[in-house]
Amino acid sequence: MKELVVISGKGGTGKTTLVGSFAALAGGSALADCDVDAPDLYLLLHPEIHHQDEFRAGQVAVIDKESCTRCGRCLEVCRFEAVTPGFSVEALNCEGCGACRVVCPAEAVELQERVAGDWFRGKTTYGPMVYARLRPAEENSGKLVALVRKEARAWAEREGIGLLLTDGPPGIGCPVIASVGNADLALVVTEPTPSGIHDLERALTLCRHFRVPAMVCVNKFDLNPSLDRQVREYCARAQIAVTESIPFDESVPKAIGQGLPLVEFDHGPASCASAAVWSQLRQELMGGQRERRPQKKG
């Protein structure tokens, strides 16, 4: 099975809009929404959920008031300001490291598991979809991303589906690392703005670091055609393939408003360009008989 992951570095460059279009154009691929902080792909693909489960990860320290002798050792060793002077634990600050438990002479500290999110399996008209939502202010989004990808892959394999489309999160931190590792191809979506280019470079470095082949797509390219050219030159020097660029198009927010993949909303400029991008990606994914390179764990 081949996996395409769409990332961007900077948020709001159009990842989800593109993945929605790719899903419609591919027809019958498996889908994974790995932006577990702000999952939005479901708003375009409308999965019918038939399985849902809690995601348990990480821990929080709990101090038993009865056995606590208020000796203060936990307060001394905690590096996250999670133990309050009144010897309770501020859950938002607690990393669940258990240093307090190591030093507590009264064995008053217990580590309790957290419910950090929820994940869903559902069917869309375009194929099976797995997505998840981190509970507000929780940690371990990287692990939740790994779970979403694992579940989506397993489902695709069960049904003999040859392609997994993964919608990645913005940034370059743990959830992105968890989304990218071991994928067959990463599409980095950028925009011709100084921020977009700054973040593109960081996202490409990340792909190189984890040895995932990357292609670049410039969205809203006509906002600054000279930066679009600059991206192309930069990528040519770095030997990274660039897809057709996508123009700024007011249909995009309208399609999102209607809850439709752009390519099903109209056949305007951005819609047509998205289709061209997809055919280039498909060629790269299906044509390239590249061997899976050994991955590095993050």
Add this chain to the structure above:
Amino acid sequence: MSAKPVLQIAVASGKGGTGKTTIAVGLVIVTGRCQLLDCDVEEPNAHLFLHPALTRTEKVTLPVPEVNGERCTLCGRCAEACQFHAIAVMGRQVLVFPELCHGCGACSLACPEGAIREAPREIGVVESGKSGKIGFVHGRLNVGEPMATPVIRAVKAQRNGERLTIIDAAPGTACPVVEAVKGSDFCLLVTEPTPFGLSDLRLAVEVMEKLAVPCGVVINRSGEGDEATEAFCATKQLPLLGRIPFDRAIAEAYAHGRHPVYAVPELGRQLEQILDRALACARGNLS
């Protein structure tokens, strides 16, 4: 309280690309005197518009264990204590996986032989300086490093508290946002009037409720579809601090590396109004 308290205002959003940085930097420009902390350490961008002279660089490190093989008896207490599987006893040696280490010190506390020493490992940098009268600080997580929060903490440690502090947070609803917004007097949530924007706004509001940081909403690229966002704000009793209309001129100025306030004067007035409302809300909550 006699003196006016110095406020800390955060700018956040669930969804990426809604215009957090544009608005945070815009607020900084219209105020003129304040300190900006760019806490989006995965993708810091505010410097691209403010062009600060960065005069100080500090490394951000995490303390990771180093095991003294002569003292170590391979008892395995360190591995037992570590909740992140960052240290393990394999055969006759102890292995450390630095990327997994949170720097909590539990292993060295658990070691009965005093065989674990902690050594700093660099995961990013904090750079600071000035752009005119604006104090500027940002953090930069090294590419390939998973943990952003220690870098965010280091950026926030540079707050001088002499004047208004504006924080540009990372997108999302997870630990980096929590770390950035925590302790602020008020948070401005930037959204866009699409189902994506609204879905992510709902999640962001839940984070603010958990953090007990009062918040208000700014609708960016306002125009079609504002009603759903307005209805949500009304049911949640969230102040709608302002709207910035959809305008291609804003997007083009941004794309050319110019802050849109310089290209669209009306935007400056809107931002002033938004800031005034945010400050009034923050002060109202304090008294």
